[in-house]
Amino acid sequence: GENVEQHPSTLSVQEGDSAVIKCTYSDSASNYFPWYKQELGKGPQLIIDIRSNVGEKKDQRIAVTLNKTAKHFSLHITETQPEDSAVYFCAASNQAGTALIFGKGTTLSVSS
Amino acid sequence: GAGVSQSPSNKVTEKGKDVELRCDPISGHTALYWYRQSLGQGLEFLIYFQGNSAPDKSGLPSDRFSAERTGGSVSTLTIQRTQQEDSAVYLCASSSQGAHEKLFFGSGTQLSVL
Numbered sequence: 001g002e003n004v005e006q007h008p009s010t011l012s013v014q015e016g017d018s019a020v021i022k023c024t025y026s027d028s029a030s031n032y033f034p035w036y037k038q039e040l041g042k043g044p045q046l047i048i049d050i051r052s053n054v055g056e057k058k059d060q061r062i063a064v065t066l067n068k069t070a071k072h073f074s075l076h077i078t079e080t081q082p083e084d085s086a087v088y089f090c091a092a093s094n095q096a097g098t099a100l101i102f103g104k105g106t107t108l109s110v111s112s
Numbered sequence: 113g114a115g116v117s118q119s120p121s122n123k124v125t126e127k128g129k130d131v132e133l134r135c136d137p138i139s140g141h142t143a144l145y146w147y148r149q150s151l152g153q154g155l156e157f158l159i160y161f162q163g164n165s166a167p168d169k170s171g172l173p174s175d176r177f178s179a180e181r182t183g184g185s186v187s188t189l190t191i192q193r194t195q196q197e198d199s200a201v202y203l204c205a206s207s208s209q210g211a212h213e214k215l216f217f218g219s220g221t222q223l224s225v226l
Contacts (some may be wrong), residue, residue, distance in 0.1 A: 004154075019113030032212065034195075036215075037215075042219050043116070043218050049213070049214075076185060089154060089155065089170070098170065099160055100212050102154035102156075105152075105154055
């Protein structure tokens with residue numbers, strides 16, 4: 001079945017710096033790759049997603065890139081702010097296309 | 113309500129007891145998921161409901177776990193004869209856009225089995 005690996009597990013940056021989180025997936029048939037942000041005590045919230053027919057997508061300070069050949073995708077956050085501090089999860093659709101397989105998460109800390 | 117509502121927010125139970133966790137999805141959302149989040153782990157898929165179709169139960173870890181969705185809206189996840197390893201946050205999500213896209217999660221139920 002699908003397996004999603006996420007790195008790093010923790011990431012500390014200074015306010016204003018960029019942050020990059022990387023994920024790899026195993027199932028070449030996966031075609032949908034969302035990123036979720038989870039703040040303490042809350043459920044995950046979708047922040048951006050990308051489909052396999054697109055190589056890059058941007059939404060203000062957030063961007064996601066996808067390399068289908070290498071089976072990896074990345075989240076890029078520019079001009080980080082303290083409110084970006086949270087746990088970020090990548091995910092990939094499973095082979096049956098009925099559920100998401102999540103990575104183990106990256107704890108991002110942005111210090112001012 | 114405006115979002116996915118889960119209750120209770122916290123549940124402490126004794127090993128061997130049964131528990132029921134409730135999820136109220138966003139009105140009109142046809143897809144409903146249950147996920148489990150253990151400490152320091154990613155989200156583990158449990159079960160998926162889509163409209164009136166038979167649920168996808170492929171993620172349920174054992175026959176002690178079951179879920180139902182009544183009237184295409186509210187869902188209940190039941191864990192029988194709870195074990196300490198069942199301790200986790202149980203998250204419910206709903207969606208209107210296809211099976212696994214644009215999930216809206218509730219805040220979860222923190223289950224602690226003593």
